[in-house]
Amino acid sequence: MPQYLIHPSPRLSGEVSISTAKNAVLPILAAALLTHEEVIIHQVPNLTDTRHMLEILQVCGAETSMEGGHVRIRALSVGSPRENPLLRTMRASVLIMGPLAARNGQCILSMPGGCAIGQRPIDLHLKGLQKLGARVELDGGVASVTGQLKGANIYLDFPSVGATENLVMAAVLAKGVTRIENAAKEPEIADLCHFLTAMGARIAGIGTNNIMIEGVEHLHGAEYTPIPDRIEAGTLACAAALTDGSVLLSGARSDHMRALLFKLSESGVICQEDERGLRLRGRARHPMEARTLSYPGFPTDMQAPLMVVATQTHGLSVFLETIFENRYMHVVELNRLGAQIRVEGQLALIQGGKALTGANVTATDLRAAAALMLAGLIAQGETRMDDPGGHLMRGYEGLEEKLSALGADCRKIQEEG
Numbered sequence: 001m002p003q004y005l006i007h008p009s010p011r012l013s014g015e016v017s018i019s020t021a022k023n024a025v026l027p028i029l030a031a032a033l034l035t036h037e038e039v040i041i042h043q044v045p046n047l048t049d050t051r052h053m054l055e056i057l058q059v060c061g062a063e064t065s066m067e068g069g070h071v072r073i074r075a076l077s078v079g080s081p082r083e084n085p086l087l088r089t090m091r092a093s094v095l096i097m098g099p100l101a102a103r104n105g106q107c108i109l110s111m112p113g114g115c116a117i118g119q120r121p122i123d124l125h126l127k128g129l130q131k132l133g134a135r136v137e138l139d140g141g142v143a144s145v146t147g148q149l150k151g152a153n154i155y156l157d158f159p160s161v162g163a164t165e166n167l168v169m170a171a172v173l174a175k176g177v178t179r180i181e182n183a184a185k186e187p188e189i190a191d192l193c194h195f196l197t198a199m200g201a202r203i204a205g206i207g208t209n210n211i212m213i214e215g216v217e218h219l220h221g222a223e224y225t226p227i228p229d230r231i232e233a234g235t236l237a238c239a240a241a242l243t244d245g246s247v248l249l250s251g252a253r254s255d256h257m258r259a260l261l262f263k264l265s266e267s268g269v270i271c272q273e274d275e276r277g278l279r280l281r282g283r284a285r286h287p288m289e290a291r292t293l294s295y296p297g298f299p300t301d302m303q304a305p306l307m308v309v310a311t312q313t314h315g316l317s318v319f320l321e322t323i324f325e326n327r328y329m330h331v332v333e334l335n336r337l338g339a340q341i342r343v344e345g346q347l348a349l350i351q352g353g354k355a356l357t358g359a360n361v362t363a364t365d366l367r368a369a370a371a372l373m374l375a376g377l378i379a380q381g382e383t384r385m386d387d388p389g390g391h392l393m394r395g396y397e398g399l400e401e402k403l404s405a406l407g408a409d410c411r412k413i414q415e416e417g
């Protein structure tokens, strides 16, 4: 089981480069199933989730290779992974449904489980595929999606990121035109659409909540470098804000991070964009209010890291989590470090200004693991974080190494397994 040892950190300073975005790379890897030609994706981060996605593509019949972040995929012929246990290791496995249904006219796969932060149903994915003409049957946790897809008008009851991605990938090879209304607008979706366009797809309204796709006969191979990870950059920005640091996040796209940067600057941090990326200077001082929303609202993936910043401001901060029903599991662990946070339903009240004290804590999910690591940077004494689920390595490429490169005393003391 991975364990991390974190000691109080001096002011973080220096430069660190941002990896490409996990949540852009995962749908882009799945999209490689849409063509029999070779696809090359550059700078793929070495994460548990990206390795799992490549394994899932292999189970579907694709040949894949990864050399220093450069990934080659060729899906000459593809089939359904059915009930391969790999599917249940990662929610994002559901993203192969759209490509397989579009390429093969059939996809049979076990439903991805829920996870710590919520039930995470896929009803919107399945309803959209039915609108595209697929027959959807659910039997004992296995979903079968069959039929030639035809263009349709789809309205998403909720701007689901995964459902938008799955339905765009299904529609690119469907006969006719598809319109997806109330689509999610996260930058990772626009990145997927740009990649699909590079493969020959015809998509309009990229980056808006009204996406129109004109189906084509087939897609060709492409070479692509995904966008930088706005959540990794946001996590490191919070680390700088906690330690009164002066940090350059090279390659960060501040235009993808407006909501978070407004919160940090409202709280007293100086955020400056320059041609190399994003510079953060100074400490967060003033309490804040944050309501998680679909993009461009404040991102739910930043709720836990920013909550740690709120514990060090002077006054009462109020957070409202509106996206996932169970995304406050980090609160118990932060309170173990001496934070004063109270959860009332979807509201969290954070009484700031009290120093934290190191303790043994346990990571419950990916962003909670990052938040606890940040808390260890400013807790007096030693913080030991157990990560039994290996959560941190699922979504961050060496977060402890990047923090150490900025001056933190933060290291992994036990390898997985």
Ligand code: EPZ
Residues within 6 Å of the ligand: 022, 023, 024, 026, 091, 092, 118, 119, 120, 121, 122, 123, 124, 125, 126, 158, 159, 160, 161, 162, 163, 184, 300, 301, 323, 324, 325, 366, 367, 395
């Ligand atoms: C994506 O998950 C991200 N994962 C999540 O990041 C992120 O938190 C989330 O979008 C919201 O931004 C990837 O991109 C791999 P949703 P996704 O479908 O697609 C409900 C991280 O930490 N819903 O927008 O699963 C769902 O239960 C991860 O990197 C339905 O009810 O998110 C949730 O409450 C965590 N029915 C809400 O919508 C559906 O059919 C948002 O889900 C689909 C979703």
